[in-house]
Structure formats: structure tokens, C-alpha cells
Amino acid sequence: MSSTARQVSDVNILDSAVLPAPEYLCRELPRSAETANFVASAREAIHKILFGDDQRLLVIVGPCSIHDPEAGLEYARKLVKLKEELQDRLYIVMRVYFEKPRTTVGWKGLIMDPDLDGSCNLPKGLKTARQFLNDVLSLNLATATELLDPITPQYISDLICWSAVGARTTESQTHRQMASGLSMPLGFKNATSGDTTVAINAIRAASQSQTFLGISHQGLASALTTRGNPNCHLILRGGNGLTNYDEKSIHSATEALQKNGLLPCIMVDCSHDNSGKDPNKQPDVMQSVTRQAVQPESPIMGVMLESNLIGGNQAFPRPLDELTYGQSITDGCVGWDATEETLRKTYAALKERF
Numbered sequence: 001m002s003s004t005a006r007q008v009s010d011v012n013i014l015d016s017a018v019l020p021a022p023e024y025l026c027r028e029l030p031r032s033a034e035t036a037n038f039v040a041s042a043r044e045a046i047h048k049i050l051f052g053d054d055q056r057l058l059v060i061v062g063p064c065s066i067h068d069p070e071a072g073l074e075y076a077r078k079l080v081k082l083k084e085e086l087q088d089r090l091y092i093v094m095r096v097y098f099e100k101p102r103t104t105v106g107w108k109g110l111i112m113d114p115d116l117d118g119s120c121n122l123p124k125g126l127k128t129a130r131q132f133l134n135d136v137l138s139l140n141l142a143t144a145t146e147l148l149d150p151i152t153p154q155y156i157s158d159l160i161c162w163s164a165v166g167a168r169t170t171e172s173q174t175h176r177q178m179a180s181g182l183s184m185p186l187g188f189k190n191a192t193s194g195d196t197t198v199a200i201n202a203i204r205a206a207s208q209s210q211t212f213l214g215i216s217h218q219g220l221a222s223a224l225t226t227r228g229n230p231n232c233h234l235i236l237r238g239g240n241g242l243t244n245y246d247e248k249s250i251h252s253a254t255e256a257l258q259k260n261g262l263l264p265c266i267m268v269d270c271s272h273d274n275s276g277k278d279p280n281k282q283p284d285v286m287q288s289v290t291r292q293a294v295q296p297e298s299p300i301m302g303v304m305l306e307s308n309l310i311g312g313n314q315a316f317p318r319p320l321d322e323l324t325y326g327q328s329i330t331d332g333c334v335g336w337d338a339t340e341e342t343l344r345k346t347y348a349a350l351k352e353r354f
């Protein structure tokens with residue numbers, strides 16, 4: 001009888017590289033006291049909007065994904081000027097998305113592949129993301145991201161003012177548990193099928209205390225017990241080719257929230273299925289949503305817009321020297337001029353709310 005055992009673990013693992021512990025990266029790229037205070041007050045401002053203590057509209061706007069930090073910062077510098085101008089009616093937060101959930105496969109974002117060439121240099125990706133967040137916050141601009149991998153928050157969440165769990169992960173217990181321990185307000189998107197029940201269940205689960213497997217700041221596998229996140233809300237993004245920002249959809253989502261004892265508090269994503277993935281339709285969606293938002297007792301407290309320096313998107317992968325500066329390599333975005341016009345129109349329409 002042979003005593004040689006067959007290989008039964010790591011059969012499909014090609015490589016494994018230890019990452020720096022979160023505390024190491026946070027020490028290398030620390031947050032200043034000013035930045036910490038800015039993040040805390042941005043989260044408070046968003047909390048007040050969620051709970052109806054501030055009538056401003058929360059606007060999560062920016063690139064579908066950050067792939068070029070230089071262009072991302074140019075965008076941030078433009079956005080912060082507009083934010084300051086419109087801040088008595090709009091609370092503008094920049095989309096700073098580093099992790100992309102894919103329907104099948106594709107570029108998974110700057111954290112996973114910062115060199116855009118499939119080399120997946122994760123230590124560089126985490127470092128670039130942390131540096132970029134620090135840079136945006138130093139402009140006095142609040143940051144929003146989707147948290148996809150449950151290990152990522154330990155590296156960057158102290159620099160995030162608002163986060164989302166996406167349509168592909170709202171039903172995942174792992175993500176609901178993660179959300180229950182996060183320190184910032186968070187939106188759950190309805191499922192890609194259009195189902196909103198999964199997002200409502202997610203809000204309920206994330207508001208509870210949970211114990212689950214995670215990593216500590218020292219990078220050690222840990223059992224984490226959370227308090228529950230009281231600042232979760234619903235995001236309607238359409239689904240299965242259909243929109244869900246019309247009055248009837250908003251009304252039925254509101255009823256479902258109330259039936260579950262949750263705050264009637266809804267953000268509308270003007271992109272994704274709500275625009276049929278056509279970025280040119282996002283401004284019209286935003287206008288329609290704003291018209292509803294100014295109605296008395298409207299549950300609409302926020303909107304999301306995918307926007308970049310240049311409108312549309314470019315096919316990717318492609319040779320890096322052929323990339324158009326400031327244009328999305330993931331979903332199509334509204335260009336800067338149209339973004340500015342749309343936000344100004346929203347601002348003007350919101351006069352009725354004040």
C-alpha cells in the first residue's frame with residue numbers, strides 16, 4: 001500500500017503573496033487629525049440627511065471607477081468648486097470607486113489591478129487607493145465608495161464618508177455582516193433583477209449586531225462582533241432592463257420600508273438600469289427624480305450620478321498609450337459640462353424644498 005497522500009488542498013491555487021497588515025499601510029499613509037475630523041463631520045452631515053434633519057439632497061457623483069489618479073484628482077478639483085457653490089441645497093460627495101463587481105469577468109478596479117495590465121499588484125493598489133482618498137479629502141471633498149471585498153475596509157474605511165453595497169452583493173450575508181460593523185452611512189442597492197426585498201432584508205440584517213470572520217488591523221484572522229449600523233438605506237438602481245425611479249416604484253419601495261419598520265429614506269441611482277446604461281439619459285432621470293424629491297414628505301433623500309471629465313466610456317482592455325484621458329474604462333459616464341449643468345438644474349429645482 002502506498003503511503004503517499006494525494007494533494008487535497010490548494011489544488012487550484014497558483015500563487016499566494018502575503019499582504020502588508022492594514023496597520024502597516026495606515027502608518028505609512030496616515031490620516032491627519034484634520035482629515036479624521038472632516039470624515040466624521042461628513043458622516044454626521046449624511047446621517048442628518050438620512051434622518052430628515054437636513055433638507056439638502058445627498059448627491060453621490062463621480063467616475064464609475066477611478067483608473068487614473070491624476071485624472072481623478074482633476075475631476076475632484078472641479079467638483080469641489082461646484083460643491084462649495086451649491087452647498088446650501090446639495091451635499092455633494094465624490095464617487096471614488098476602486099472595486100468593481102463584474103457580471104462575469106473584466107477589470108476589477110484599481111485596488112485589484114492598479115497597473116491596468118492584469119498584473120494584479122494588490123499592495124500597490126491598496127496604497128494608491130489610500131493615497132487617493134487622502135488627496136480627495138484634503139480638498140475638503142467627502143468620499144463615497146463601493147466596498148466589495150470584506151477585507152478591504154481595514155485598509156481604507158477610515159477615509160470613507162459613505163459607502164455602498166452593490167446590486168450583485170446585497171443578498172450576500174458576508175456583505176451584510178461587513179456593513180453591520182462599518183462606521184459610515186451605507187446604501188444597499190436593489191438586486192440586478194430589480195428585486196428590492198433583498199436590499200430591505202440587507203438593511204435589517206446590517207442594523208443588527210453580528211459576529212463573523214474577518215481580519216484585525218494587525219492582519220490576523222479574527223472573530224469580529226459588531227454593534228450594527230443604524231445608518232443604512234435603500235438605493236434604487238433599476239433592474240432587469242427596467243427602471244424603478246417612477247412615482248409608483250418609489251411609492252411601493254417606501255411602503256415596503258415602512259412595513260419593515262425602516263425609515264422611508266431612498267436614494268436613486270440615475271445610472272445602471274435606471275438609465276438603460278446610456279449615460280446621456282442620466283440627466284433626464286436626475287431631473288425626474290428631483291421633481292419628485294421636492295414634493296412634500298418625499299422619501300427621496302439622495303441621488304447618484306456616474307460622471308467623468310469626458311463623457312461616455314472606452315473599450316478596455318486596450319494598449320495603455322491609447323487610453324483617452326479622463327474617460328471611463330468601465331460604465332459610460334456623463335461628461336463634466338453636462339454634469340455641471342445637471343447639478344445646477346437640480347439646485348435650481350430644489351428651491352421649492354427650502
Ligand SMILES: O=C[C@H](O)[C@H](O)COP(=O)(O)O
Pocket residue numbers: 064100101102103104105106272330331
Ligand atoms: O458599475 C459598474 C458595472 O455596471 C458593474 O461593475 C458591472 O459591470 P459588467 O456588467 O460590465 O461586468
Ligand SMILES: C=C(OP(=O)(O)O)C(=O)O
Pocket residue numbers: 064097101146165166167168189237269272
Ligand atoms: C457597480 C455599481 O452599481 P450596481 O451595483 O448597481 O451595478 C456601481 O455603482 O458602480
